Each structure stands twice: as C-alpha cells, then as structure tokens.
Amino acid sequence: MEYRTFGTTDLQVSVVGFGAWAIGGPAMAGATPIGWGATDDEISRTALRQAFDRGITFFDTADFYGLGRSETLIGEVFGNSDRVVVASKVGHRLGDDGSIFLDYSARHIRQACERSLRRLRRDHIDLYQLHSARLAHLEQGECLEAMERLREAGLIRYWGLSLNTFAPGPEADFLFDRGLGSGLQLVLNILNRRALPVVERACEAGVGVIARMALQFGLLTGAMRPGKVFTEDDHRAFRLTDEIIGRTLGLLDPFWKELAEAGITPTQAALSYAAAVPGVSTVIPGIRTPEQAEQNAGAVVEGSDRVRALVEAMPAGACEEIVALMQERG
DSSP states (O other): OOEEEOTTSSOEEESBOEEOSGGGOOOEETTEEOSBSOOOHHHHHHHHHHHHHTTOOEEEOOTTGGGGHHHHHHHHHHTTOTTSEEEEEESEEEOTTSSEEEOOOHHHHHHHHHHHHHHHTOSOEEEEEEESOOHHHHHHOHHHHHHHHHHHTTSEEEEEEEOOSSSOOSHHHHHHHHTOOSEEEEEOOSSOOTTHHHHHHHHHHTOEEEEEOTTGGGGGGSOOOTTOOOOTTBTHHHHSOHHHHHHHHHHHHHHHHHHHTTTOOHHHHHHHHHHHSTTOOEEEOBOOSHHHHHHHHTOOOTTHHHHHHHHHHSOHHHHHHHHHHHHHHO
C-alpha cells in the first residue's frame, strides 16, 4: 500500500481508503432510500478489520450514513486508535417530515460533531467535512466559523468540504480564494472527469483531495449487467437504470478488453486511474465485505499511465452523455 500526505496537513493516508457509506445499512428519507440495503454488522466489522490488515488506514464516513450506523461500526472496530485516519461529514439530517434537510447552523454542527465523536469513540475527528454545502451556505459564514471553533476546541484536527456529486460549482473556488479548509472530496472516475480542474487547483493550493465514486456504485467493476435487480431500500434501484448500465457497458467493454490483455481488471483500472491523477491524495471505493476490502486494497497497480492514456482517448461526448443520464437520476 502506498501512503500519501494529505495536502499540507500532517495526515498520512493510504492511497486506497475505505468508503463507509454502504456499511451503514438500510436507511430511508421518507420514501427515498439513502442506504445500500440490508447489511450484516459482523461482516461489516470484518471488512473494516480486513481493510486495515491490508494497509488501508483512511476511513471516510458521515453521520447520515445509516443515520449513524456507519460511524458506530467504525468506532466499535477502531475506537480512539491513532493508527487510522477518520473522516466524517455534517450537514444532512432528517426533517420533521422524514425528508432530507440541510442544516449548516453552528448549533447543529457542534451538536452533530459531539454525537459523531461518541459513535466513533474518538476524542477528535481527523477531517470533518461539510456535506455538500452550497455557495450560499459558505457565503453566510456560520458554518465556516463553526468548523474553526471545533478545530480550536480540539474536537477536529482539520476540516474541508465534500462537493456536489455531478458538477463542481463555485464552492471550491470560494474556499481556495480565502485560504480556507484543508480538504476536498469530489467525484472522479473514468466516466466523470468534470472535477479535474478543481483537483488541479487544489493541488496548487495544498489542499488534500479525496476521490469518491471511482467505481460508480459498482458500475465500473465490469460485473453489472442490464436486468440487475436492486432491493427497494438500495439507492441504486433508482440511480442505476438498465439504460445507464447498458450504455456504460457498450462504451467500456472494448476498453476493458484491451486492459485485460495486460492483466488489468476493470476495478484495478478504475481505482488506478483516479489514484494517478496528480493532486489526488486517496481514493475511497465503497466497501461492504472482507472480499471487497482485499480486492480494493490491492487494486492500484503498475500500468496506471496506460490506463490514463486509454481513458483520455475515450469519446468525451459519449462519457458526458452517460454522466448526464446519471445526473438526471440524482
């Protein structure tokens, strides 16, 4: 496992991290699934341990993942250990009607951080992220001051921003221009490369970058086919349609076949591409099982330059059409 310095902080992170949304299990916001369906907590704990044994030391979660369950599992396995770097997020909660409510008030951020610390069984969070905060929230300023107060109190070491999923807006530039924050989390994969200019500027600013959705909810592992059935409590049931799966396979099958000749699997190609982008500190595939932990931990391989060249040679228009379809699904 390779380890990298996270921006200009003193955090050392594994190049492959553990995306912990899926282990949160089933959760609903009204009638909308916000989880990955049923999970077995013991399998999740074993996956966390296996990931660490394979060299993964960066674990990314949020208080909204499983409505706290993901944080609880990480706390049960690692507690206050200084051998792991733990990142979490704040800003999403359920409203009175059960729907998703965005709350970046100072009061909520402080209370949510304290609850996260109890679930994580830690005395501090290494990287605390505003969960998809928009420009209006940042301009209002209350959330920024709240994060600084948490840092001064020693409840968090560093803070950053988890960007909007599909189209990075002006939020990152707002922080860069003011020298605020230490980390950005953004979507980056072989299909969706919209965030590359943001990564470049983050690198120049000394801000650490977390690349998420490198496997696009499992779509870029090559294992998914049209007709795939997801349970109603799995968010992929409405996000990964047969059209999206079919068009992705039509575009990528030739790419995967060419890489197979070099012994590179789709998962290795996807994670190696994201990890090879200059400025990326860590890539966080979602992990649910010990088998996935083992596979993903060793997925960044030699030959990433070839992978990157093939990715850049793919028809940009076709990639953008698929990403646009995904964006329509939310």
